[in-house]
Amino acid sequence: MSDxxxxxxxxxxxxxxxxxxxxxxxxGARRRVRRRRRTTVAxxxxxxxxxxxxxxxxxxxxNGGGSDDVDRAEDPPVADTRIETWHDIQVEVPxxxxxxxxxxxxxxxxxxxxxxxxxxxxxxxxxxxxxxxxGVSWVDGSTEMxxxxxxxxxxxxxxAGEIKEYVPGSWLGYWYEGDDMVQVNAADKETVQAILxxxxxxxxxxxxxxxxxxxxxxxxxxxxxxxxRYDGGGQLEQSELLSAEDTEAAxxxxxxxxxxxxxxxxxxxQDQLPRLVVQMVNTDVNSEVIIQAPCPYRPGITSGGESFxxxxxxxxxxxxxxxxxxxxxxGVTLPEPLRTLPAEHxxxxxxPFCQDRSASGASGATYEAMIPSEDQLPxxxxxxxxxxxxxxxxxxLDSERKIAxxxxxxxxxxxxxxxxxxxxxxQDCAQGRGELFTVYWNDGSAEVYNGxxxxxxxxxxxxxxxxxxxxxxxxxxxxxxxxxxLR
Amino acid sequence: xxxxxxxxxxxxxxxxxxxxxxxxxxxxAMLRLAYTLTGNRADAEDVVQDALARALPRWxxxxxxxxxxxxxxxxxxxxxxxxxxxxxxxESPSAEVAPPVEDTGLPRDERDAIWLACGxxxxxxxxxIVLRYYEQLEYAEIAALTGVREGSVRSRVSRxxxxxxxxxxxxxx
Numbered sequence: 001m002s003d004x005x006x007x008x009x010x011x012x013x014x015x016x017x018x019x020x021x022x023x024x025x026x027x028g029a030r031r032r033v034r035r036r037r038r039t040t041v042a043x044x045x046x047x048x049x050x051x052x053x054x055x056x057x058x059x060x061x062x063n064g065g066g067s068d069d070v071d072r073a074e075d076p077p078v079a080d081t082r083i084e085t086w087h088d089i090q091v092e093v094p095x096x097x098x099x100x101x102x103x104x105x106x107x108x109x110x111x112x113x114x115x116x117x118x119x120x121x122x123x124x125x126x127x128x129x130x131x132x133x134x135g136v137s138w139v140d141g142s143t144e145m146x147x148x149x150x151x152x153x154x155x156x157x158x159x160a161g162e163i164k165e166y167v168p169g170s171w172l173g174y175w176y177e178g179d180d181m182v183q184v185n186a187a188d189k190e191t192v193q194a195i196l197x198x199x200x201x202x203x204x205x206x207x208x209x210x211x212x213x214x215x216x217x218x219x220x221x222x223x224x225x226x227x228x229r230y231d232g233g234g235q236l237e238q239s240e241l242l243s244a245e246d247t248e249a250a251x252x253x254x255x256x257x258x259x260x261x262x263x264x265x266x267x268x269x270q271d272q273l274p275r276l277v278v279q280m281v282n283t284d285v286n287s288e289v290i291i292q293a294p295c296p297y298r299p300g301i302t303s304g305g306e307s308f309x310x311x312x313x314x315x316x317x318x319x320x321x322x323x324x325x326x327x328x329x330x331g332v333t334l335p336e337p338l339r340t341l342p343a344e345h346x347x348x349x350x351x352p353f354c355q356d357r358s359a360s361g362a363s364g365a366t367y368e369a370m371i372p373s374e375d376q377l378p379x380x381x382x383x384x385x386x387x388x389x390x391x392x393x394x395x396x397l398d399s400e401r402k403i404a405x406x407x408x409x410x411x412x413x414x415x416x417x418x419x420x421x422x423x424x425x426x427q428d429c430a431q432g433r434g435e436l437f438t439v440y441w442n443d444g445s446a447e448v449y450n451g452x453x454x455x456x457x458x459x460x461x462x463x464x465x466x467x468x469x470x471x472x473x474x475x476x477x478x479x480x481x482x483x484x485x486l487r
Numbered sequence: 488x489x490x491x492x493x494x495x496x497x498x499x500x501x502x503x504x505x506x507x508x509x510x511x512x513x514x515x516a517m518l519r520l521a522y523t524l525t526g527n528r529a530d531a532e533d534v535v536q537d538a539l540a541r542a543l544p545r546w547x548x549x550x551x552x553x554x555x556x557x558x559x560x561x562x563x564x565x566x567x568x569x570x571x572x573x574x575x576x577x578e579s580p581s582a583e584v585a586p587p588v589e590d591t592g593l594p595r596d597e598r599d600a601i602w603l604a605c606g607x608x609x610x611x612x613x614x615x616i617v618l619r620y621y622e623q624l625e626y627a628e629i630a631a632l633t634g635v636r637e638g639s640v641r642s643r644v645s646r647x648x649x650x651x652x653x654x655x656x657x658x659x660x
Contacts, residue, residue: 004657011601012523012621019522020532022514026507029539147541147562149548165544
């Protein structure tokens with residue numbers, strides 16, 4: 001070891017002595033387990049919405065107490081299993097399994113009722129006991145951690161410890177590859193094993209006939225219609241293969257949709273990609289249903305990029321596969337009922353979209369924020385700093401509002417115009433007080449402090465490294481500061 | 488409190504620490520590791536709390552792995568990496584002021600300079616440097632822990648040291 005390496009070693013050892021006190025760590029972990037579960041949130045919060053968030057509770061109510069397999073009396077006998085895909089990972093599950101978050105079972109069903117859960121979407125932040133119901137879920141390795149104890153494919157019986165995560169005595173297993181993981185929990189070992197054995201990474205088109213990445217104008221030789229839902233990045237969120245009868249009804253709905261203004265399509269193509277697209281394709285039809293779009297035009301239906309039709313509830317009925325949750329743009333009328341979550345999976349938690357930053361970490365000064373899902377954006381959260389009894393203080397959520405794209409443009413312009421200041425990353429804000437705004441948009445976020453912290457400053461987080469900018473009165477005016485703290 | 492259990496590998500009795508005992512004994516070390524990784528006290532707490540909150544529900548299993556410390560250390564490093572990926576570097580106002588660092592052989596200014604320079608390294612290089620020179624792990628151990636090839640670990644450590652030398656005005660070796 002060189003002299004320089006030895007000095008690095010000494011400096012790190014010396015610096016590490018400044019680590020915080022470890023008292024209360026175990027209790028803090030327990031609190032976090034109880035509090036956290038899943039942190040993403042639920043339910044429309046604001047009246048000013050450019051995009052109408054569709055509360056999952058409404059979806060469920062709209063289903064009229066039906067189930068996720070709706071009324072398909074004319075269908076051939078239901079197969080024993082069905083294919084579910086998320087991104088490029090496909091899995092075969094029992095056809096009777098429903099949809100929904102595994103962590104919210106206690107809001108209306110039994111823990112033994114299995115569901116299929118995809119990453120993202122809106123999930124109530126509640127703590128059921130045990131934490132998870134039966135079911136299968138994908139873990140998005142880009143946003144969640146994977147710490148497998150066992151080899152991929154192993155199945156074991158769950159022994160409940162101090163905190164019950166799963167139904168005691170149930171069977172667990174997971175498949176993983178790289179950062180991606182599929183978790184399975186069921187009453188019997190054979191079911192878990194069969195599902196794990198079915199997991200496969202798809203290169204190209206999944207078993208429901210959907211490309212795992214969006215391909216405009218892709219074709220199929222199947223008479224049954226593939227319904228393929230893609231996210232804003234073009235990755236497959238969900239796929240479904242309609243029966244022959246349902247295909248016929250879906251084609252009829254598409255053909256009945258009235259023509260729209262093609263100029264709207266052109267203007268969008270020059271702007272941004274739509275955020276939520278469902279491709280409905282069979283041998284006769286090749287339609288893209290644009291459900292949510294950020295650019296200044298309306299959702300609609302395109303066919304081969306040439307025609308443009310109005311989006312109708314009848315088309316949405318088929319485009320929104322069971323289990324779908326999310327939002328649609330303003331002006332889109334949802335069908336009644338939806339082919340979606342069974343009533344027993346509904347919830348209406350009233351939880352905010354903005355994250356609670358008030359009580360994580362032993363000092364209370366840290367945060368447990370999670371960027372809201374796309375359908376909740378753009379979003380402004382306002383917090384007040386409460387020193388309270390805890391050292392370090394905490395930010396308490398005061399209000400939130402979903403904002404229009406125009407307002408977001410004003411805010412971002414204000415952020416860009418603000419002068420950069422030199423603020424050491426390691427500096428503590430010993431005098432920090434006042435209010436904090438967090439602004440989230442599709443591909444970035446910013447934090448705007450209205451307080452005294454190394455002088456007033458704005459912290460923008462738009463890349464791997466933050467930049468610090470002086471907070472301006474104009475920016476605060478744009479964000480809105482109804483309480484006028486420190487101003 | 489400890490529990491004697493049958494070892495899955497050979498029926499030999501092991502001493503399995505319960506969660507609280509393990510955290511009481513090893514929590515401070517995990518916090519120091521997290522602090523060297525994050526350079527920020529609040530973030531260090533957040534990272535360790537996150538790792539422990541993930542470990543707690545599975546403690547029955549984790550406590551039986553060959554090396555509990557190494558397993559949880561990996562969770563801490565993962566939590567740091569994931570935290571970084573999700574939230575980037577962010578400030579959180581705090582009323583706390585870091586306690587003064589105990590005096591050691593190096594001049595105060597140089598220790599501070601190295602510490603701060605480490606904090607400015609790219610995340611992958613800093614993680615490699617911390618695991619190598621703070622945790623004193625072998626390259627192969629770092630590779631296993633971070634999931635990259637040993638050659639990449641060596642390269643990260645080497646590049647990180649070069650950056651540190653440059654920042655401190657040292658001759659590059």
